[in-house]
Amino acid sequence: MNPDNEINSENSNGAVISDAASNSDYYELPQPDEISIREKEDAMGAYLMMFAAIAAGLPLPVINLVASIIYYFINKSKSKFVHFHALQALLSSLIVSCVNAAAVFWTVRIFLFHRLEYNDAFKGFILTVVIINVAYIIYNLIAAFQARKGRIFYMFVFGKIAYERIYKVKSNVHVEPIRNMPPK
Amino acid sequence: MKLSVSLQESNSRGELLLRTLFGWLYIYLPHGFVLIFMGLWGSILHFISWWVILFTGRYPQSNFEYQVKLMRWQLRVNSRAYNLCDGYPAFGLDAVDENITFEVEYPESLSRGLLLLRTFFGALYVGIPHGFLLFFIAIGAFFVNFISWWAILFTGRYPAGMHDYIVSMIRWSNRVNLYMLNMTDNYPPFTGKEIES
Numbered sequence: 001m002n003p004d005n006e007i008n009s010e011n012s013n014g015a016v017i018s019d020a021a022s023n024s025d026y027y028e029l030p031q032p033d034e035i036s037i038r039e040k041e042d043a044m045g046a047y048l049m050m051f052a053a054i055a056a057g058l059p060l061p062v063i064n065l066v067a068s069i070i071y072y073f074i075n076k077s078k079s080k081f082v083h084f085h086a087l088q089a090l091l092s093s094l095i096v097s098c099v100n101a102a103a104v105f106w107t108v109r110i111f112l113f114h115r116l117e118y119n120d121a122f123k124g125f126i127l128t129v130v131i132i133n134v135a136y137i138i139y140n141l142i143a144a145f146q147a148r149k150g151r152i153f154y155m156f157v158f159g160k161i162a163y164e165r166i167y168k169v170k171s172n173v174h175v176e177p178i179r180n181m182p183p184k
Numbered sequence: 185m186k187l188s189v190s191l192q193e194s195n196s197r198g199e200l201l202l203r204t205l206f207g208w209l210y211i212y213l214p215h216g217f218v219l220i221f222m223g224l225w226g227s228i229l230h231f232i233s234w235w236v237i238l239f240t241g242r243y244p245q246s247n248f249e250y251q252v253k254l255m256r257w258q259l260r261v262n263s264r265a266y267n268l269c270d271g272y273p274a275f276g277l278d279a280v281d282e283n284i285t286f287e288v289e290y291p292e293s294l295s296r297g298l299l300l301l302r303t304f305f306g307a308l309y310v311g312i313p314h315g316f317l318l319f320f321i322a323i324g325a326f327f328v329n330f331i332s333w334w335a336i337l338f339t340g341r342y343p344a345g346m347h348d349y350i351v352s353m354i355r356w357s358n359r360v361n362l363y364m365l366n367m368t369d370n371y372p373p374f375t376g377k378e379i380e381s
Contacts (some may be wrong), residue, residue, distance in 0.1 A: 041236070041244040048232040055231030056224055068230055075246075148240065 025169040030081055032150030042075050043147035044086035047140040050093065061104075065097040080166050085147050088155055088162040089140070095158075096136045101130040185362060186287040187259070187355045188378070189268045191347045195336045199270045204333070207264065215261045215273060219254075222277075230365060234299070237337050237366055241293050248290055251367060253277040255358065256286040266329055266350050267336060288362060295369050306364055314360045314372060321353050321376075350374025 052067030055062055072086040103126060109116045116122075139155055146153035154160065203211065229247040236244050258279050260273035269283040302310070332346045356376035363372045373379060 037242075038245045041242070042246050044236070045229075045232060045244060048235065049228075051232060051235075052228045055228040057227075067225075070225065175191070 026163075027080060027167045027169060029152060029167065030079075030150075033115040039079050039082050040148050040150050042078055042082045042170055044144045046071055046075065046082075046086040047144035047147065049089060050137065050140050061097060061100045065093050068093040081150075083151075084152065084162050084166045085143070087165060088143070088158050091158040091161060092136060092140065092155055096132060099129055099132055105153035107163075185289070185355075185359055185368070186285055186378070187351070187358055188285045188353050189259075189263050189347075189354070190283045190285075191342060191344055192269055192283070194340050195267070195342050196270050197337055200267060200333070201334050203264060203267065211261065211264055211273065215257075215275070218275065219258065221259070222254055222257070226251055234303070234366060236301050237294050238296055243291065243294055243367060245290060248288075248367060250277070251365060252286070252288045255288075255361070256281075256284070259284055259286050259354065259358075262354065263301060266325075266354075267333060267342065267346060268350060286358075288367060291368060293368060294340055298369050299366055302364065302366065310360060310364060310372070314356075314374070317374065318353070318357055318360070321356070325350055325353050 043054050046068070048072050049067040056063050056067075068083050068086075068090045072090045076083045076112040077088050106116065106122060106125065110122065143153040143155060152159075154163065229244075229250055233243055233247045236242065236247075254277065257273075257277060257279070260279070261285060263269050263281075264273050271281075271283070274281060308336075328346045328349050332342055332350075333344050335346070336339070353376055355378070356372070359372035362368050363370070
C-alpha cells in the first residue's frame with residue numbers, strides 16, 4: 001500500500017483493503033449490520049427516482065434523469081454506501097434516458113414530420129429500447145431491494161464504474177502552489 | 185405535531201402597508217417561484233415514500249425531514265401573508281425563524297392498512313368532514329384577517345384572540361395535511377388547539 005494513501009485513507013470503518021490483482025487500494029465495503037437504516041433508505045431512494053416522471057405527472061422521461069441528478073447531489077456526501085448507489089442509479093438512468101431520447105427523436109421524425117421512413121431498422125430499435133427499459137426497471141427494483149437490505153448490487157458495467165469511483169482510495173496529498181515569492 | 189407562531193409585542197405599521205401593497209412582489213413572488221420547484225420535488229418524494237411505506241412500513245427519514253422543512257418554509261411565508269409576524273421570511277429548508285415553531289415527531293413505523301385506507305377513502309373520511317369545517321373557518325379567517333389589519337394599523341398590535349384564531353386554523357389544516365401526506369397515523373382532531381402529546 002502506498003504510504004501516502006495510508007495517511008489520508010479514512011472510510012466509515014477506518015479501514016482500507018488492498019486489491020492485489022490491480023495493485024490498487026480500496027476502502028473496505030461496509031457490511032449490512034454496519035449501515036444505518038437511514039443510509040439504507042437513502043440508497044434505495046436513488047433507484048426509485050425512475051418513477052419521478054410519474055410522480056411529477058409529467059410524461060417526460062427526462063424528468064427521471066433530472067431527479068436522479070438532483071438526488072445524487074443531495075445525497076452523495078452522506079456516506080460511501082449511499083454515494084455508490086446514487087451514482088450507479090444516475091449512470092444507469094443517464095444511458096436509458098439517452099436511448100429513450102433517441103427513440104422519441106426518431107419516432108417524431110417519422111410520424112410527425114415524415115422526414116424518415118418507417119422501416120425494419122426503426123422496429124428493431126424500438127424493440128431494443130423496450131427491452132432495455134424493461135431490464136432497467138427490473139435491475140433497478142432488485143438494486144433498490146438490495147440497498148434497503150444494506151447490500152451492494154452491481155449492475156452491468158455501471159456497478160464497476162461506481163465502485164471504482166467511490167471505493168478506490170485516492171491520494172489526497174495536495175501540495176499548495178507557491179504563489180508569494182520573495183523579491184528578485 | 186407542535187406548531188406555534190408567537191404573538192409579537194407590537195407590529196410595524198410600515199411593514200404592514202409595505203406587505204399589503206408590495207408583498208406580492210418582494211415576498212410571495214420570489215418565495216412562490218422557489219416553492220413551486222421545492223413542492224415538485226416534494227411530490228416526487230411523497231410518491232416514492234408511498235411505495236416505500238407500502239413495502240417497508242416506514243417513511244424514509246430523509247424524505248420525512250424534507251417534507252417537514254418544506255412545510256416550515258411555507259408556514260414562514262403564510263405567517264407574513266396573514267400578517268401574523270413581521271420581518272422577511274428566510275429562504276431555505278434549514279432556515280430558522282424565531283417567531284415560528286413547527287416540529288413533527290418522526291414515526292418509527294406506519295400502518296400499511298391505514299396507508300391504503302387513506303389513499304382510497306381519505307377524501308371521504310378526512311377530506312369531507314375536515315374540509316367542510318375548515319371551509320367555514322377559512323371564511324371566518326378572511327374577516328378576522330381584514331379586521332386585524334385595521335387593528336394593527338391603528339393600534340400597532342395584532343389582537344391576541346384573532347391571532348389565536350388564525351394560528352389555530354393553520355395548525356388544524358397542517359394536521360390534516362400531515363395525515364393525508366402519510367406522515368402520521370393519528371387521525372387529525374377536530375380542533376386547532378395545541379394538544380399535549
